[in-house]
Amino acid sequence: MENHNAIVEFSITPVATDEHLSKAIAKCTGIVRESGLDNELHAMGTIVEGDLDECLRVIRQCIDAVLADAPRASTSVRIDCGKGRSGITSRVQSVEDKLS
Numbered sequence: 001m002e003n004h005n006a007i008v009e010f011s012i013t014p015v016a017t018d019e020h021l022s023k024a025i026a027k028c029t030g031i032v033r034e035s036g037l038d039n040e041l042h043a044m045g046t047i048v049e050g051d052l053d054e055c056l057r058v059i060r061q062c063i064d065a066v067l068a069d070a071p072r073a074s075t076s077v078r079i080d081c082g083k084g085r086s087g088i089t090s091r092v093q094s095v096e097d098k099l100s
Contacts, residue, residue, distance in 0.1 A: 006052040006081035007088060010059050011045035014070035024069065028062040035061075040088055045076070049088050052081050 014024050028046065032039045035058045038049040048055045059077065066073040086094070 004052040004081040005050070005083065006055050006079055007047060007049045007091075008052075008055040008059070008080075009045055009047045009078045010062075011076050012059075012062055012066050013074045014066050015072035015074050017070040019069055024066045027065045031061050031065060032058055038088055047088055052079070055079075 012024065012028060013021065025041075029041055032041075032046055032048055035048070035054070037054060037058060040047045048058060059075070063073050063075055
């Protein structure tokens with residue numbers, strides 16, 4: 001199987017629980033940061049960058065962590081993968097350069 005470089009944006013929301021979202025987000029952020037993948041937390045989710053299989057493995061770990069405290073989890077994922085694509089930082093910088 002060929003490796004694919006990917007930028008993956010995801011968000012996981014616990015369902016049917018009284019837990020605050022920030023608790024689940026903090027658990028997932030810890031998992032993402034421990035993975036060693038380039039990442040960025042933002043107000044609506046998390047972006048990870050790396051091999052597609054590694055990114056998906058981290059998302060699975062986050063889902064499992066959320067399900068440890070909630071009976072269900074709703075997950076949204078957007079994936080951009082392929083050869084020769086730019087990374088998180090360079091994409092943002094490209095837009096910033098055009099604003100100058």
